[in-house]
Amino acid sequence: MANTIIHSAFFLVPPEVQLLDITGPAHLFYEAKEYGAEIRAHYLGMENKVQEFSSAGLALGNLETFSDFSLCETDILFIPGMESHLFYAESFKLKYHDFFEWLRTQRNQGAKICSVCTGTYILAFAGLLDEKNCTTHWKYFDDFKSRFPKVRLLSDRLLVKDGNLYSSAGVSSGIDLALFLLEELYGPVFTAKVAKEVVIYLRRTENDPQLSIFLQYRNHLENRIHQVQDILAQNLDKKLKIENLAERVCMSPRNLTRLFKKTTGVTIGNYQDKLRVERASQLLSKGEKVHAVALMCGLSSSNQLRTLLKKYKYPLPNKLQL
Incomplete structure (x- = not known):
């Protein structure tokens, strides 16, 4: 493999995390490692806890403390979505002040910061998206725009890249985002092998809309x-x-x-x-x-x-x- 740089992939596990948001990208990076990519995976808590429960009730343990790490340009951090009542709470920004400050530092040090679904809210609360392009799940567009008027929210976009900040529309698009990043790091041939391994027939790109025509017009019972x-x-x-x-x-x-x-x-x-x-x-x-x-x-x-x-x-x- 041409790329022999060791990359560290960090996966944040916030409380009530949406499972597919984190397990999709994590598994893609695992498969990439199986195919020879030099990747080290870490799972970080948003608080000083070694375990969190997902929104589906599954416990995720052996979490590491985010403040123990300092990321650089070769590192990738995935920020998955969480249950909306958490980031709707007035205390959310204050409660995670230390994490937001740490996140800003990692962005400034060149790490690739990648949000999946409502993980975009975490980036926005940290101030990373001011005057930046991004996307999030279509259901939250109106709320997101009202809360973060300085952010340039792009609707009907599956993936958005702005500098070292990446965002994806929601849930399964985290898999597309992981493949997008793997292609940046290791090229299309390698990434096609990973996609084939996990039986992904067609990879979507940043030019694709959130709601594919293959899914639209199907909201009926006939x-x-x-x-x-x-x-x-x-x-x-x-x-x-x-x-x-x-x-x-x-x-x-x-x-x-x-x-x-x-x-x-x-x-x-x-x-x-x-x-x-x-x-x-x-x-x-x-x-x-x-x-x-x-x-x-x-x-x-x-x-x-x-x-x-x-x-x-x-x-x-x-x-x-x-």
Whole structure:
């Protein structure tokens, strides 16, 4: 491996931590170590405790004291989210004054400070995000903006990097953030091996929105429409006829068309286009050729793909030249 620098990865374990916020990134760094990366992991308490309980009730122990460590440019610190009633409390900032002061010092010393989900609140309370770009879980946008007006909160962003400060939208995006950092440290080939090891089919990037089109329009209880949506998402390279879709769910084409629009708020054609646009953007970001991407998305030519991307004004990587 080209990168032979020893990196220390620190994972904060605050009270009532959201489990996936911390275990997702921690496991990715563990797998990276298994693949030969020189990584030392530490788990820190936000208070002088050797054990904390997660929001799910699971105890996390053998915690080290944050003040025993001084981080540098080769170090990474993950700040996961916690239950909202804790950071909503008026006493929160005063209670963790010492930790916030320590956190500011680590930022100034060049450590990579990475928040997952509502961990962004901890960075903001410490004053690290003033005049900086960041993101957090979509559910907290309004509250976050009102509490921290000096912070430039970016909505509909999965990951945001501003200098040595990193933030991610929430829960599973901590895994994307961990992969993003591993790629910065060890390159895309190594990171692809780690992603494959944990069976992550498609890595998301800082250009991806928080709510993927593959997840949007699914907040309903109409099973037949869910079936159609699954068929469309799994067969983007094929030209599916409305008659065949309707037959699969035992409906007439007319009823399917009507029910799909009533249930999701978009037409079948519009939904399929949105799926293709997001998939195309992901493939292009990975370096796939334009013509190959068009075929993989069920389009007959590069020109069709260009027209579709232009129609939906989808954000593409700056390096992309169509």
